[in-house]
Amino acid sequence: GAVVSQHPSRVICKSGTSVKIECRSLDFQATTMFWYRQFPKKSLMLMATSNEGSKATYEQGVEKDKFLINHASLTLSTLTVTSAHPEDSSFYICSARDRTATSTDTQYFGPGTRLTVL
Amino acid sequence: DQQVKQNSPSLSVQEGRISILNCDYTNSMFDYFLWYKKYPAEGPTFLISISSIKDKNEDGRFTVFLNKSAKHLSLHIVPSQPGDSAVYFCAAKAGKSTFGDGTTLTVKP
Numbered sequence: 696g697a698v699v700s701q702h703p704s705r706v707i708c709k710s711g712t713s714v715k716i717e718c719r720s721l722d723f724q725a726t727t728m729f730w731y732r733q734f735p736k737k738s739l740m741l742m743a744t745s746n747e748g749s750k751a752t753y754e755q756g757v758e759k760d761k762f763l764i765n766h767a768s769l770t771l772s773t774l775t776v777t778s779a780h781p782e783d784s785s786f787y788i789c790s791a792r793d794r795t796a797t798s799t800d801t802q803y804f805g806p807g808t809r810l811t812v813l
Numbered sequence: 814d815q816q817v818k819q820n821s822p823s824l825s826v827q828e829g830r831i832s833i834l835n836c837d838y839t840n841s842m843f844d845y846f847l848w849y850k851k852y853p854a855e856g857p858t859f860l861i862s863i864s865s866i867k868d869k870n871e872d873g874r875f876t877v878f879l880n881k882s883a884k885h886l887s888l889h890i891v892p893s894q895p896g897d898s899a900v901y902f903c904a905a906k907a908g909k910s911t912f913g914d915g916t917t918l919t920v921k922p
Contacts, residue, residue, distance in 0.1 A: 699856065739912040788856050805856045806856045
């Protein structure tokens with residue numbers, strides 16, 4: 696099956712620093728990748744949709760200057776949390792849609808990145 | 814306003830019995846529904862889906878039922894196995910996917 700990786704799996708940083716999270720589709724090309732945030736015992740909240748070679752589309756309430764998304768290739772999207780603060784601590788999950796899939800509804804999720812901001 | 818709700822945060826069943834996970838939604842524009850399974854420290858994995866034009870979809874031990882008039886869908890797992898223990902998310906699509914909060918299923922041997 697399709698595999699999506701995320702790196703790092705865990706990161707702890709000091710308040711005010713920036714953190715970059717990578718999302719890679721390992722065995723397929725993804726024209727579209729999604730970034731989610733999950734709070735404890737809560738649902739996945741879509742933050743933004745990232746399309747290869749174009750600007751990301753952010754959901755309402757998500758600060759685009761704080762959560763920078765780059766989708767530079769068909770297999771890589773990055774999320775940079777700039778000037779992180781403790782309230783940014785969360786579980787961030789990416790997913791990717793296979794460009795060759797006949798169904799546009801199938802998303803493959805990465806394992807997630809646990810961000811802790813001290 | 815949460816458009817997709819899973820009102821039971823947890824469910825415990827005995828191995829071999831049926832597990833029924835429920836999901837309610839409010840947006841009548843949703844036209845596709847999905848169930849995902851998530852183990853700790855892993856991303857969600859697609860399980861089964863159903864289009865709004867159908868009321869049932871079956872795949873092995875997993876069956877999803879959709880009641881559009883009640884805006885309700887359910888996932889049936891029968892027979893339940895200990896390996897089914899995980900968090901189950903339902904999701905509804907009207908363009909993008911909206912997820913419920915998840916239900917933690919525990920299947921006891």
